[in-house]
Amino acid sequence: MNDTLPVMQMLYSEEQRLAIAGFRRFAEAELRPLADKYEKLGCPPERAAMLDLFRRLDDYGLVSGLIPAADGGPGIDRFTYGLLYEELARAWPDMAIAILIQSHVALTLVELGTPEIKKSHLEPLLRAQRIGCSCISEPNAGSSVAEVQTRATLEGTRYRLHGQKLWISNGAQSDFAIVVCRIDGKLDMLLVDRDGDNYQHRELEKMGFVSASTCEIFLDDALAPVSHVLGRSGGGLYQTLKLFESARVFVGLTAVGIAQAALEEAIEYAKQRRQHGKVIAGHQLMQTYIAEMATELDAARLLCQRALRLLDLGVRCDTQTSMAKWYATEMAVRVTSKAIQIHGGVGITKDFKVERHFRNARILPIPDGTTEIQKLIIGRNTLGVSAFS
Numbered sequence: 001m002n003d004t005l006p007v008m009q010m011l012y013s014e015e016q017r018l019a020i021a022g023f024r025r026f027a028e029a030e031l032r033p034l035a036d037k038y039e040k041l042g043c044p045p046e047r048a049a050m051l052d053l054f055r056r057l058d059d060y061g062l063v064s065g066l067i068p069a070a071d072g073g074p075g076i077d078r079f080t081y082g083l084l085y086e087e088l089a090r091a092w093p094d095m096a097i098a099i100l101i102q103s104h105v106a107l108t109l110v111e112l113g114t115p116e117i118k119k120s121h122l123e124p125l126l127r128a129q130r131i132g133c134s135c136i137s138e139p140n141a142g143s144s145v146a147e148v149q150t151r152a153t154l155e156g157t158r159y160r161l162h163g164q165k166l167w168i169s170n171g172a173q174s175d176f177a178i179v180v181c182r183i184d185g186k187l188d189m190l191l192v193d194r195d196g197d198n199y200q201h202r203e204l205e206k207m208g209f210v211s212a213s214t215c216e217i218f219l220d221d222a223l224a225p226v227s228h229v230l231g232r233s234g235g236g237l238y239q240t241l242k243l244f245e246s247a248r249v250f251v252g253l254t255a256v257g258i259a260q261a262a263l264e265e266a267i268e269y270a271k272q273r274r275q276h277g278k279v280i281a282g283h284q285l286m287q288t289y290i291a292e293m294a295t296e297l298d299a300a301r302l303l304c305q306r307a308l309r310l311l312d313l314g315v316r317c318d319t320q321t322s323m324a325k326w327y328a329t330e331m332a333v334r335v336t337s338k339a340i341q342i343h344g345g346v347g348i349t350k351d352f353k354v355e356r357h358f359r360n361a362r363i364l365p366i367p368d369g370t371t372e373i374q375k376l377i378i379g380r381n382t383l384g385v386s387a388f389s
């Protein structure tokens with residue numbers, strides 16, 4: 001039996017275990033078939049279908065869960081929310097990424113939005129009536145956010161934006177975008193409504209996460225009122241890096257969910273496939289693979305959970321969030337690759353899910369700070385010497 005998860009769960013409260021079990025039933029019955037459907041279609045759900053899914057996922061707190069009661073959410077701690085998020089990623093990682101963006105756009109509005117913006121944008125976001133996206137990366141600004149070139153120029157009571165954003169999750173279905181841009185040369189965050197075609201998008205074709213929207217966003221003459229500047233003037237870089245601290249742990253947890261699914265499929269296959277007179281699960285080298293997969297997966301899960309607990313405490317923990325993101329995402333590449341190896345030839349066919357897990361896992365060491373950037377953060381914080389400057 002695969003006892004990794006049940007034993008881990010002894011560390012959780014009764015309430016947390018019940019929440020995981022309830023959500024898993026929903027995910028198995030409702031989400032997995034949709035994950036398969038959209039994978040075959042090769043495209044993300046349309047906006048209306050996405051909003052419907054967000055509403056159903058919010059029955060478990062997955063959209064509004066992290067939002068404090070004062071701002072209209074249930075204020076679930078990140079650790080507990082992370083337990084459900086991992087389950088979502090195990091069933092449909094593409095939807096987990098969409099939820100990650102929606103929930104962190106909401107957190108940004110909680111932190112930086114005025115009371116008016118909370119009313120006009122946060123409330124409908126939490127009620128799953130609108131979809132947000134976060135526009136940081138550009139063709140010439142990826143790992144280095146400080147090199148963002150999109151600019152906003154004041155014209156009376158509004159800003160006019162010019163620029164292009166790249167790799168924007170939820171871009172296709174979004175109703176508004178939080179845009180990192182230059183105002184008077186300084187980096188700021190500006191909330192830009194789509195309002196018909198105030199900005200446009202083009203969906204990108206990717207090797208994995210094919211049912212998660214990832215877009216180019218074109219801001220040619222897009223307009224935003226001056227009241228839509230988020231946070232303090234010139235605070236765009238700091239605010240973005242702060243947002244990454246939480247978001248990157250959830251990228252790590254997405255990897256944990258994918259690796260968990262791949263491990264379960266590898267175990268099931270190894271126990272029924274026979275070669276050399278016995279099931280391949282009985283061959284020592286196959287057991288070594290399974291042991292390595294299970295151990296690395298648990299290590300990644302624990303690193304993510306530690307980071308979430310530290311975020312819950314509100315202490316600075318960018319070293320620990322970077323460790324979690326780097327290790328978990330690279331772990332998932334190794335684990336899903338071994339899951340294919342255990343399947344032999346059938347592992348590379350679309351008849352089995354492990355090839356999908358591998359394609360998805362391979363993407364995750366890139367977003368929200370590449371593996372190399374995470375190591376530079378850990379190195380800087382550990383050595384007290386920055387390699388960035």
Ligand SMILES: Cc1cc2nc3c(=O)[nH]c(=O)nc-3n(C[C@H](O)[C@H](O)[C@H](O)COP(=O)(O)OP(=O)(O)OC[C@H]3O[C@@H](n4cnc5c(N)ncnc54)[C@H](O)[C@@H]3O)c2cc1C
Pocket residue numbers: 101134135136137138141142143144166167168169170209214363366367368369370371372373376388
């Ligand atoms: C699926 C997906 C979803 C995404 N979603 C969003 C989103 O919603 N919003 C958004 O704004 N962005 C998003 N991104 C963008 C993502 O954050 C960037 O891709 C990432 O930051 C890397 O930037 P880049 O692709 O331009 O690579 P580059 O920065 O060009 O890096 C290329 C290579 O150079 C390395 N490198 C760069 N600088 C250094 C250095 N100083 N030292 C050593 N090596 C270095 C990198 O590690 C990498 O290996 C998404 C990306 C993906 C793949």
